Amino acid sequence: xxxxxxxxxxxxxxxxxxxxxxxxxxxxxxxxxxxxxxxxxxxxxxxxxxxxxxxxxxxxxxxxxxxxxxxxxxxxxxxxxxxxxxxxxxxxxxxxxxxxxxxxxxxxxxxxxxxxxxxxxxxxxxxxxxxxxxxxxxxxxxxxxxxxxxxxxxxxxxxxxxxxxxxxxxxxxxxxxxxxxxxxxxxxxxxxxxxxxxxxxxxxxxxxxxxxxxxxxxxxxxxxxxxxxxxxxxxxxxxxxxxxxxxxxxxxxxxxxxxxxxxxxxxxxxxxxxxxxxxxxxxxxxxxxxxxxxxxxxxxxxxxxxxxxxxxxxxxxxxxxxxxxxxxxxxxxxxxxxxxxxxxxxxxxxxxxxxxxxxxxxxxxxxxxxxxxxxxxxxxxxxxxxxxxxxxxxxxxxxxxxxxxxxxxxxxxxxxxxxxxxxxxxx
Numbered sequence: 001x002x003x004x005x006x007x008x009x010x011x012x013x014x015x016x017x018x019x020x021x022x023x024x025x026x027x028x029x030x031x032x033x034x035x036x037x038x039x040x041x042x043x044x045x046x047x048x049x050x051x052x053x054x055x056x057x058x059x060x061x062x063x064x065x066x067x068x069x070x071x072x073x074x075x076x077x078x079x080x081x082x083x084x085x086x087x088x089x090x091x092x093x094x095x096x097x098x099x100x101x102x103x104x105x106x107x108x109x110x111x112x113x114x115x116x117x118x119x120x121x122x123x124x125x126x127x128x129x130x131x132x133x134x135x136x137x138x139x140x141x142x143x144x145x146x147x148x149x150x151x152x153x154x155x156x157x158x159x160x161x162x163x164x165x166x167x168x169x170x171x172x173x174x175x176x177x178x179x180x181x182x183x184x185x186x187x188x189x190x191x192x193x194x195x196x197x198x199x200x201x202x203x204x205x206x207x208x209x210x211x212x213x214x215x216x217x218x219x220x221x222x223x224x225x226x227x228x229x230x231x232x233x234x235x236x237x238x239x240x241x242x243x244x245x246x247x248x249x250x251x252x253x254x255x256x257x258x259x260x261x262x263x264x265x266x267x268x269x270x271x272x273x274x275x276x277x278x279x280x281x282x283x284x285x286x287x288x289x290x291x292x293x294x295x296x297x298x299x300x301x302x303x304x305x306x307x308x309x310x311x312x313x314x315x316x317x318x319x320x321x322x323x324x325x326x327x328x329x330x331x332x333x334x335x336x337x338x339x340x341x342x343x344x345x346x347x348x349x350x351x352x353x354x355x356x357x358x359x360x361x362x363x364x365x366x367x368x369x370x371x372x373x374x375x376x377x378x379x380x381x382x383x384x385x386x387x388x389x390x391x392x393x394x395x396x397x398x399x400x401x402x403x404x405x406x407x408x409x410x411x412x413x414x415x416x417x418x419x420x421x422x423x424x425x426x427x
Contacts, residue, residue: 014069014122017058019077025057026084033088038365040091040202044195045157050092051125059085059096061122063104065237068114069122070103072240075250075321076314078104079257086261087268090374091202093258095125099155101254102126102163105181107243108231109221113183117161127159127186129208132166137182139170143217146182146210149192154205159186162208165223181226183219199373227251229326241321249317249327249335252383256342259378260310263303263346266371270353271296273360273368295356299349306345313338329404333396336389343384347375 017025033050040046054060062078064070071077078101086093103126106117117124134148150164161183168178192207225231227247234244242250274296277286286292313335320327327335354361354372361369378384392402 014058014061016066017071019073019080022058022062022071022073022077022081023084026059026081029053029057029059029085030088033085033092034367037089037091037202037367037370040089041364041370044193044201045204046092046095046155046202051158054092054096054100055123060100060125061103062096063101063107063242064118064122064124065107065114065240065243067237068118072237074240075242075318076257079254079314082254082257083261083264086258087265089202090258090262090265090371090378091200093261094200094203094255094378095155095158097254097257099125099127101251102128104242105163105226105247105251106233107237107240108226108233108247110218110232111236112218113221114233114236117183120160124160125155125158126161126163127153127155127208128163128165129153130165132164133207135164135166135210137164137166137168137180137215137220139168139176140214144168144180144182144215144220146184146213146215148210150208150210151194152205153191153208154203156186156191156206156208157204159191162186162189164208164210168220179223181221181223182215183221184213184215188213197377199370199375199377241324245321245324246326249332250321253313253317253335253339255378255381255383256310256313256339259343259346259375259384260303260306262371262375262378263306263350266350266353266368266375267299267303269367269371270357273357277360292356295352299352302345302349306342306349309338309342309345313342329402330396333389333392333402333404336383337393340384340386340389343375343379344386347379350375 032053036047036050040050058071059081061070062073062081064072066072078097082093082097085096103124105128106114106126109117117126129150129152131151133151135146135150136148138145138147146164150166153159153162156162162185163181163183165179165181168176168180170176190209190211192209195201195204195206229246230244237243274286274292317335320331350368350372354368357366357368360366363369382388392404395402
């Protein structure tokens with residue numbers, strides 16, 4: 001067991017990078033991260049030097065507001081940057097997209113909270129965990145007390161802040177009706193090393209154990225309000241639509257960068273290995289085998305289709321955001337279908353390649369196998385769940401209810417107490 005503590009020097013200012021500059025920085029890191037990918041997997045967390053490189057390159061402040069030293073870039077800068085990095089190390093790309101994107105959640109908080117969390121500068125890592133296993137949030141005077149475990153805190157070894165979500169209970173154990181995001185400093189939370197997994201090992205997605213941690217009212221954020229249209233922080237940063245429009249479709253899609261980049265990395269690694277490899281049972285080069293040629297072509301086609309769908313998906317999200325338009329329920333179902341099919345195409349492409357490698361492909365140190373294992377784990381994310389999203393789309397096509405009809409206008413909760421802009425209020 002370890003306790004997460006802030007580890008990095010705080011910089012008060014950075015140059016404001018354009019999209020092209022960010023992509024150039026990401027591309028420059030690819031050969032460096034390729035050499036560190038095995039070390040990240042072995043350590044089951046990103047190396048310290050990798051975290052420092054990500055901060056220096058601006059890759060962890062893509063969605064941080066410009067007012068606090070961030071890049072404040074539109075969609076899809078975040079998944080695009082992660083896609084580049086995933087060709088070298090999908091775990092690093094996950095920290096960029098899925099964890100680095102949490103600064104965009106902070107930008108939707110009240111000014112009081114933003115001033116506090118960005119006080120040490122833009123180089124902050126906000127780790128979240130929403131799998132509420134034994135974790136409880138109990139409302140007490142002036143705040144709440146958190147106890148128990150939340151799971152899958154990606155990047156927890158490098159965290160500055162922890163954010164967990166869950167239903168809030170009163171001291172009698174009754175539900176208050178509020179679904180809250182609770183925010184606290186990382187050194188208040190115990191990180192439990194449970195991350196012994198089949199893939200995405202370098203993300204260090206460990207358990208977060210809260211032992212009677214007090215969170216003041218100002219750090220309890222109404223989760224539906226935070227992810228809904230025009231949250232408290234939107235007016236502070238009017239130039240960026242990602243702080244203003246409903247956030248669920250974007251939150252669900254930033255993992256597509258690591259997914260597509262990982263499949264592209266698997267393809268590149270396979271191609272590099274196969275061009276000069278001689279088969280173990282033959283003097284013939286593997287590249288001369290017609291089934292190798294055919295299956296390589298099929299994987300290429302799948303990746304080509306995934307790229308086209310990825311571009312279409314991101315163009316649509318940007319267009320809707322730039323117009324300050326909510327994603328309608330039918331559009332959200334469509335978004336889920338596209339995300340899921342991108343994931344399936346990428347996984348199939350990598351799976352086919354690693355199966356062709358025979359005994360060479362069974363070694364953990366084989367980068368093709370690592371990309372394949374990482375893709376297999378990423379597919380377990382709810383945002384890419386095949387059964388959920390294909391079922392929703394099929395039901396909508398047939399004119400049946402999907403359960404998503406009120407996603408853009410959820411029914412109002414009626415708790416005995418609630419939060420507004422980080423302050424307790426009566427309802």
